[in-house]
Amino acid sequence: MATPPTPRPTDSGDPQPVLEAQGIRKQFPGVLALDGVALRLFPGEVHALMGENGAGKSTLIKVLTGVHPADGGTILVDGRPHVFADPLQAQQAGVSTVYQEVNLCPNISVAENVLIGREPRRFGLIHWSAMRQRAAELLTELDLGLDVTSLLGSHSLAVQQLVAIVRAVDVSAKVLVLDEPTSSLDREEVAQLFTLVRRLRDRGVAILFVTHFLDQVFDLCDRVTILRNGRLEGEYPIGELTPVTLVQRMIGGELATLDQLSVRAHEEAAQRATSEPFLQARRLTRTGSVEPYDLDIHAGEVIGLAGLLGSGRTEVARLLFGADSADAGEVSIEGRKVLLRTPRHAIARGIAFCSENRKSEGLVGELTVRENIVLALQAARGWTRPLSRTKQDELARHWIQALDIRPGDPEAQVRHLSGGNQQKVLLARWLLTAPRLLILDEPTRGIDIGAKAEIQKLVARLAGEGTAVLFISAELEEVLRLSHRIAVLRDHRMVATLTNDDTVTPERLLTTIATGADS
Amino acid sequence: MTTQPAKSEAVGGIGRRLAGHRLLWPALILLALLLGNLAFHHDFFSVRVRDGHLYGSLIDILQFGAPLTLVALGMTLVIATRGIDLSVGSTVAIAGALACGHISTAAHPGSVATMLTAVALALGVALVLGLANGFLVSGLGVQPIVATLILMVAGRGVAQLITGGQIVTVTSAPYKMIGGGYWLTFPFAVLLATALVAFTGFVTRRSALGMLIESVGGNPSASRLVGIRAGGLLALVYVFSALCAAVAGLMISSNVSSADGNNAGLWIELDAILAVVVGGTALTGGRFSLGGTVLGALIIQTLSTTVYSLGVPPETTLVFKAFVVIVVCLVQSPVFRAKVLRRRRTTTPRSHTTAGTAPQQQEVRA
Known part of the structure; x- marks a missing residue:
């Protein structure tokens, strides 16, 4: 110790x-x-x-x-x-706080930022030379050799953060x-x-x-x-x-009780490993978001992404959907190299993505349940080829029933629904496009137990019908129960890909998440 | 947590649905303004036929309100995408200047062909202006208020260049028809505006245009992830707004048979924005209501008419108008109505305030 x-x-x-x-x-x-x-x-x-x-x-x-x-x-x-x-x-x-986002002014000098609001004054005016001197002293005390007259914005984010800390410490x-x-x-x-x-x-x-x-x-x-x-x-x-x-x-x-996958599932997984994957990512990366990773996703396979929050799980998925564009690396779909620069590219190739931020990146709260459900399909068709109202009503009714969305009123504004029902609306939107690969980012977060179980069952059923699923969840239990294979992320790096057989225990997964090494 | 409002909404009856209808308040306000006028002029609602034309204060409101309605129509779609178009006033001036300039220099100013080429010229240039706005906003990502401010300022100058700083007067019966003529006893401008509103309503609601615009305005990041091509939609609404403004410009210049590059359509963008907001379309984008915008434009026009018919001294006109607008906006605001009602119902408004901020804090925590 x-x-x-x-x-x-x-x-x-x-x-x-x-x-x-x-x-x-x-x-x-x-x-x-x-x-x-x-x-x-x-x-x-x-x-x-x-x-x-x-x-x-x-x-x-x-x-x-x-x-x-x-x-x-x-x-x-x-x-x-x-x-x-x-x-x-x-x-x-x-008690002073420095937040994740630097909240200083990049357009004024380092010295002004350090002493803003507490500027040394002379005759009621700012004593500029004293201010520069004081700021330089503070920075030197902490071994930061910065030109205090330079603009804060000209420095890297890290240096700005250090300046924020110097300021916070000087304040209190x-x-x-x-x-x-x-x-x-x-x-x-x-x-x-x-x-x-x-x-x-x-x-x-x-x-x-x-x-x-x-x-x-x-x-x-x-x-x-x-x-x-x-x-x-x-x-x-x-x-x-x-x-x-x-x-x-x-x-x-609460990790002890786990449903183990059936033996058949492993055989299926073994068979799959030899067949051609639906999607293949090689050295895919985006600077500052996720380090290069390889990933194969087969039809009918559930890949779990495990790791702590902020480990890069969402970032992996966003690259595959074109929500962020990759800096380097390549993606092939059914053996053909593709460029996924925008979500439209990915959608056209049968990829669907349910964001973890249901409200800000998923649903349009003012629109009705019906409109939210048909939105992806309508977007793919463009505005000149509208789905008829009859067709929209039919689709909405079908999916409200299939996923048991409540209240069952297709004309209710979606923002008034509970979290679980909103998640189902989001799922319905993508399911009706019959995606080949469905990316689910935290689909069960913040929703009640019943809806959670329904969504888990739905994932298993979709995989059984041949849809590839990329399943992201902070709950290890859920990932272990649903996934055929599990990719583990740690500090923005994919550190391991485990086939989910009997040897994969919660402990082993935890160790991999914690240490980055598969024991 | 979110089940609560859903439940209470389902419980609501027909009366509640009517009370919650988005056009209820604009309609009531318009009615109140009209009735207010009736109190001062007992013949305010009377409509007579004279020389085969309809006459009366109501007809005047419709006719003079037609250009504003059109500008507000275009503005509605722009605002629904979270944008704003400040350049419509200048487009009004440019369209009028181009048309009148063309007619005044043509060989046969009074012919229908000259009128048609003048109209085509104005609409063609408006199309280009709209594309320029659309390119700045969707292609370059310039904030709409800044992008359209450029044309608002520059366009006024362009209109003055076209007219050579003069007021260009024309004598053309076919051109006079657009803004000052009658057809089947109705003012032609009113028929034209009605047709354009109906056409826009049909296109936005029968195609998927309306839904996609509302989606882009309501939640841009979700719309991107759902695969909506926002760029094309944005360009489209700015082009549409410019075309509407051009038609309004033709009406205004036709009505007075002259083009004034300096004053035509001056501040009409602000009236149009007001009409849209009063009509229930929020400046934050999303859901729009064309019917509400028409009511809004009529409210603004009725207000202007009222100012004259009441004999409000000219120097206090703007203050009077501003006062009524403030009242209208307050009555429209659900927050204000809730506050007034709450004060009557309960003595502890604090608990409501905390409930209102709860979702935000939830997100922060998550």
């Missing part, structure tokens, strides 16, 4: 946490986002806040930094209770919250950021670090607080965790 220079809560000196949250509760209508969550930050430590998508990390940060008021619980700064009505009050109490130097600071940085930039974070830690700043990258946690952090479903799972010194136990605690322990 590493010995971080951190005063431990269990140490005899019993140092006081600089920031302590107890029993934090946050209720959104219909959802209890945080339920009795506690967090302690000690001076001079880097503390990781971990949890799956939707576990409540963002909500907790927003409560701690005054963006949302808490519905219950107390926040203590240096042992004294505080109520933050807005982010400014949090800052004044010593007690607690620094970093919300996914590394998600848009490359390896070297991450190293640069970590150097800065360590230096701040050594100066006694308490740093709360939120990330999806596991190695970064083990690289940088001293302690970890894990959230699951809005509750506190636990607080651990990093030495007590391994990547696998960390992931296990994030996901929860």
Whole structure:
């Protein structure tokens, strides 16, 4: 176990946490986002806040930094209770945040960005030379050799992030919250950021670090607080965790019961491996989104994409659908090389894609259920060859019944439907185009158990009828149950492709996700 | 969470459906304005036949409202795609200037052939102007307000160049027909506008054009992923808007038998946008209502007529108009209506506010 220079809560000196949250509760209508969550930050430590998508990390940060008021619980700064009505009050109490997207002004100088709102003044006017000097001092203290007169926008995103941190620390130097600071940085930039974070830690700043990258946690952090479903799972010194136990605690322990695939399914899979795939991707890549990957998808096969949120699952799918265009690599469909530059190209070749963002990228909320269902087919035909109203009604009625969409009114606006029913509308839209390859990105997220089971059954049936399915889900159980083969993603890289036989256990999948190596 | 509104909607009866109809408020507002006029002029609703033509205040509203209706018609489709077309006023001026310029220099100004070539010339140039707007917006991705601002400013200059800075007057009976003539006792302009509105309604609702436009305006990223070619649709609506404006320009110049590059169609783009919004099509794009736009244009025109017939002093005309527009917009706004109703029903409006922001926070969390 590493010995971080951190005063431990269990140490005899019993140092006081600089920031302590107890029993934090946050209720959104219909959802209890945080339920009795506690967090302690000690001076001079880097503390990781971990949890799956939707576990409540963002909500907790927003409560701690005054963006949302808490519905219950107390926040203590240096042992004294505080109520933050807005982010400014949090800052004044010593809690600063740097968000994923840099929120500085790229069109003014580095010095102005660092000191904006706190410019040194003389005779009521900005004292420019003093400002430049002060900014340069701050940057030099943290070993950042930047020309403070240069425009912020002329620097890379990573440097901008560093400037944001310098600014945040200068504003209030007690607690620094970093919300996914590394998600848009490359390896070297991450190293640069970590150097800065360590230096701040050594100066006694308490740093709360939120990330999806596991190695970064083990690289940088001293302690970890894990959230699951809005509750506190636990607080651990990093030495007590391994990547696998960390992931296990994030996901929860409900992995034991699994329906195993039948033997026949494996035989089918073995047969398929020799036949020509429907779609073949080779060294397909897009800079900053996913590293080169190979993938074969056969007709009638379900390929699961597993990995943590932010590992590049969605990005893999978007390249295959032409939603993003690839920088390099090639795709063949039935042996013929194709270019998938726009969704239209992919749709014309029988590929369908249900986005994980149902509301923003899937449905048109103002339009009716009927219109949303026929939209893909109508788009393919163009506006001059309309589907007759009779035909539209027929299709809508058929799919409302087939997928049991409720309410069954084809003229209801789709935004008024529940999440599960919206997902079914989205499925219906693509199913009626009879796709050869159906890409489902988190089709069961945020929907109730019943609808979830129906969608899983539907996937199995479609594969049985010869449709190829690319199935993306954060739930390992679901991926294991449905997939013939599973591609594992980690840090934007496809690290393994496993044939889903008896040797693939949740543990093995977890290990692959956590370490990137198939044991 | 989202099942709640769905349920309550299903429960609603016929009265509720009528109350929820999107044309209800514009229609009520128009009716109120007309009745308001009736209170001041008891013959306001009377329509007489004189010399084989229909006469009366209502007919005047229809006739003078026809150009605005057409401009607003084109604007509706543009706004439905989340765009806006500020250049229509300039297109009105250019179309009138071109047509009158052509007629005034032609060998036989009074012949039907001259009138037809003048109309063709105006429509042809409008087509090019519309394509230019469409290219800037869909080809280059320029924001619609900026893209069309270019032509709004430059076009006014072009119109003045065409007329040589003068007011070009023409004497052409066939041309006078477009904006000032009568056919079967009806003003020809009203018939033309009605035909164009009906044609547009037919094309947008019978083909898939309306649905695809609403989809692109309602959710551009979803529309891209569903395979809709938004580029062509965008170009199309800007071309259509320019053509509508050109016809309106012909009507306006025909009615007064002259083209004024400086003042023809001045600020008509703002009236048209207002008509669209009052008619229930949101500036944020998506669902559009051609019927609502027609009602909106008639509301604006009735308002202008009211200002004159009430004898509102000219210097307060704009203030009066603005005041009525504010009232109209407030009555139209569901948020405002909900607020007024809520204040009567409950003493704790706060809980509503938090409920309203919930979906957003959900997404942030997810």
